[in-house]
Amino acid sequence: MDESRYPESIPRAAEGCLYVVAVPLGNPDDITRRALRVLTEVDCVAAEDTRTAARLLARHGLRKPLVSYHDWNEEARARQLLGRLERGEQIALVSEAGTPGISDPGFDLVRLARQSGHRVVPVPGPSAVAAFLSASGLPTHAFSFHGFPPKRAARRRAFFRELRDRTETLVFYESPHRILAALDDALAEFGDREAALAREMTKPHEEFLWGTISGIRGDLERRDRVRGEVCWGVRGRDPRRPPEISEAEAAEAAARVEALGLPPRRAARELARLTGMSTDEAYRYLSERRGRG
Known part of the structure; x- marks a missing residue:
């Protein structure tokens, strides 16, 4: 050269x-x-x-x-x-x-x-973001980086809620003492999506975890403590599926439908209209709620 x-x-x-x-x-x-x-x-x-x-x-x-x-x-x-x-x-x-x-x-x-x-x-x-993506196993044709999620739980839930319908891979940083709480909130808002997490990149104890949000959280929870700065990410929403809603929003919509006293199939169609679920998904969801009641 x-x-x-x-x-x-x-x-x-x-x-x-x-x-x-x-x-x-x-x-x-x-x-x-x-x-x-x-x-x-x-x-x-x-x-x-x-x-x-x-x-x-x-x-x-x-x-x-x-x-x-x-x-x-x-x-x-x-x-x-x-x-x-x-x-x-x-x-x-x-x-x-x-x-x-x-x-x-x-x-x-x-x-x-x-x-x-x-x-x-x-x-x-x-760059930690580029290094993480290159070895994460998550899609890299499109991604967005969102830095550190908010520290407070309510703001963190709202932060993830605003991102849940994005279809690109979402990448974040997190401190080791907040990562379990962040994964909990991500699971509640995103559902159990494909995810990856890296800590201590390029250092002697470098580690990559790959799987689902719940699987990675379970792995970390079994440890005495999480060490090292963390970079993690989740796969975006599948664009072929309707926008996702949180469990709390699904439960609220279901309660509104149940209050109408509709027959099961009509109730399922109404819940599907409110939430974007398929009619079969809505029917199963309402049936599970009746079973728990």
Whole structure:
């Protein structure tokens, strides 16, 4: 490959430039040669976790001034870093792992740099979303990424409810201490769909689980604890089927139909009209409710 066709990593003009540098998810050998070259030449590194960044730089024999840039100081620090760009400095932005700005700090600084006319250069590399999808076994011809679901249960249920009729693969992040609750709410809103979950990707204890939401949840529940950051996803709704409704909504519609006192087949047709079920599905659903009563 003729590398002379590619521009040098750092512009020689006296203009500020922000490099958005992807760093390894876990395995330090996943860093790209171009990322190392940029990290060698910039004036400073803005890092989500300066300790993690220092270890990565040291492993590759680099020493650079580090500036903390994380969720708690993002807005104020972005303006400080913009001032350094105005003075013509070259800055590398790195997150704790993967690509900055993807559910990690970075948006404020990138937006300010763009608005001020500075160059913003991506230095691509590891991404947890791409790594997960590539090995998940879920359909990848269309997908959407939704970051971390809300922490509170009611908001999380509403969050999943808004997504349940999407037909593409849905991908999320989650912390290990909330993953069981998130899977519970996903199961309630999506039904027991095909799903996959990865934790500790590229690290010594990397693990992928594949199956259904309930199966993955059962596997995790049997453990003493879940360790490591999690990326997980579910298959989208089959476009050949009518939009899905939650168990609570189905029960509410069934109660309304039962209150009408209709014969079983007419009741099933009415429930099918309200919910999108087939008439046979509605009939079985009403029969099961009568059996439980």
